[in-house]
Amino acid sequence: MRSVASTVLTLVLFATYLGIGALAHDSHFSLGWALASTLLVWAGPAQIILISTLGSGATVVQAAIAVTVSAIRLFPMVVSVMPMMRTPQTRRRHLVLVAHLTAVTLWVECFRFLPHVPRERRIAFIHGLGSGLVCVCLVATAIGYGLAASLSQLFAAAILMLTPLAFLFSTARNCREAADFVALGLGLALFPLATMLNSGIDILVSGVSAGTIAYGVHWWREQQ
Amino acid sequence: MSDFIGDWHALLILLIAGVIPNQIWRMLGLWFGGSLDEGSELLVWVRAVATAILAGVIAQILVQPAGALASIPDWLRYAAVAAGFAAFVATGRSTLAGVASGELLMLAGKWWLG
Numbered sequence: 001m002r003s004v005a006s007t008v009l010t011l012v013l014f015a016t017y018l019g020i021g022a023l024a025h026d027s028h029f030s031l032g033w034a035l036a037s038t039l040l041v042w043a044g045p046a047q048i049i050l051i052s053t054l055g056s057g058a059t060v061v062q063a064a065i066a067v068t069v070s071a072i073r074l075f076p077m078v079v080s081v082m083p084m085m086r087t088p089q090t091r092r093r094h095l096v097l098v099a100h101l102t103a104v105t106l107w108v109e110c111f112r113f114l115p116h117v118p119r120e121r122r123i124a125f126i127h128g129l130g131s132g133l134v135c136v137c138l139v140a141t142a143i144g145y146g147l148a149a150s151l152s153q154l155f156a157a158a159i160l161m162l163t164p165l166a167f168l169f170s171t172a173r174n175c176r177e178a179a180d181f182v183a184l185g186l187g188l189a190l191f192p193l194a195t196m197l198n199s200g201i202d203i204l205v206s207g208v209s210a211g212t213i214a215y216g217v218h219w220w221r222e223q224q
Numbered sequence: 225m226s227d228f229i230g231d232w233h234a235l236l237i238l239l240i241a242g243v244i245p246n247q248i249w250r251m252l253g254l255w256f257g258g259s260l261d262e263g264s265e266l267l268v269w270v271r272a273v274a275t276a277i278l279a280g281v282i283a284q285i286l287v288q289p290a291g292a293l294a295s296i297p298d299w300l301r302y303a304a305v306a307a308g309f310a311a312f313v314a315t316g317r318s319t320l321a322g323v324a325s326g327e328l329l330m331l332a333g334k335w336w337l338g
Contacts, residue, residue, distance in 0.1 A: 008320045023291070033234050040243045045281055050242045052290060060241045068245035073281060076274035078253025080267060083260050092258050099254040100247070104278060154334060156292035161304065161330055162323065164285045168305070169312050169322035171278060183272040187279025192287055194280070203280035210280075211273030218268055 009105045010136055012166040016044050017137040019159035021144025022151050023048065027055030031145050038141045039134065043103050044163060045070050072204055077107045084114050085122050094123060101130030108170045178221060183214035296334060304330035 017038065024034035029051065037047050046067050053063040078099050085098055109129065117125045144151075168184075175181050187210040194206035260267055285293070286301055293301070308326025315321040 008323065012323065029234065033238060036235065037238055037242055040238070041246050043246055045285075046242065046246050048290065050238075054237065054241065060237055063237075063241040064245045067242055068248070070281065071246040071249045073249075073274060073277040074246070075249040075253045075256075076270045076277065078250050079257035079260065080271045080274055082254065082257030083267065086258070092254065095254055095258065099250045102250060102253075107274075153292050153295060154331070157296050157334070158327055158331060160285070160289070160291060160293040161296070161301070161327060164282045165305065165308050165323045165326045166319065167278060167282050169308065169317075169319040171275060172312065173317045173319055179268070179272055180275060183275040184279050187276030188283045190276075191280045191283035195287070203277055203284060206280045206283075207277030208273055210276035211269065214272040214276065215269040218272070219265075 009108065009166060009170055010133065012162050013044070013105055013133060014136055014140045015159050015162050017140035018144035018147070019156065020044065020047050020051070021141040021146075022148040022156070023051050023055075023144075024141070025145045025148035027051050029055075031142065034141050034145055035138055038137050042100065042134065043071060043074065069201055069203065073104075073207070074102065077104075078102050081107060081110050084110060085126065087120055090123070098123060098126050098130070101126060101134070104167055105133060105170075106130055108174060111174045177218065179214045179218035182217050183211055186210035186213055296330060297337070300330060300333045300337075303333065 020038070021034055024031075024037070037050065041047050041050070049066050049070050050063055053066050054060075058066075081098070081102055082095060085095060106126070106129065110126070113125070113129070114122055171184055175184060187207060190206035190210045191202065194202040194209075197205060286305065289296070289301065304326040307329040308322040311325035312318060312322030
């Protein structure tokens, strides 16, 4: 629990989910629906995309495609977390909840906290940290839903700005070798270029190319 | 209770358009990551791609803002990120300093613009 309280990201998450609750209210979803989306989807950008596309009258299929493109990032995140959690006795079903709880915040915090946690306790640690974060966000969703009518435009903009700032600096803090900085910097820089291709999967195009170049840097430095 | 849940049709849409398209990637990650070695080169690449995709999500929110964030001029959003980054570096990588400075600059700029 102390880890939940001590992370700046928890505050940011709280504010982000206030925004999601308010967005759900303004798009005429029920409170139960908003809470279910926080619990079952558990990915801020995916929820914002889901609510705003459905709210703007898109079809279910269009919304599903928009959500799934934004969720591709979860695949490499889960893949990179799994080996940190495994012991020779671990069965795959023990890791299902860990996979569900993995989102940007937890992913970032794994690299910060897990080196200090004994390997056999890591699954329990992540279950605790992740469920704590989910509870905080459920409360925030409900408060945001209730407050929706009284939020000003400027406050709403400030909440939406929290996500990119917090994602950027928390990831930058975990950068250790040159390849990490290259992946982050190039990933930012290549996205505007990728949007010019109008492929509909811009993030995937810029992410895979920037990530591969960063891996090239890593490989080249290893050879030296 | 029915007010709280709303209609069941909306929950079905949540499942089809929200939960499944999202969870499929986590479960693929679980299936794939379960058999990967911690020190493997493939994992270094996967981690780099994850970081770069996240950077793309950040860039998308800044370049193509949604909702209320679109009411902030482009230059002010980029200036806020630059100010946050300067504070982040100056404080020896403090996430809090970076986020707070970026937000403050954006709010101050918007207030100044009126």
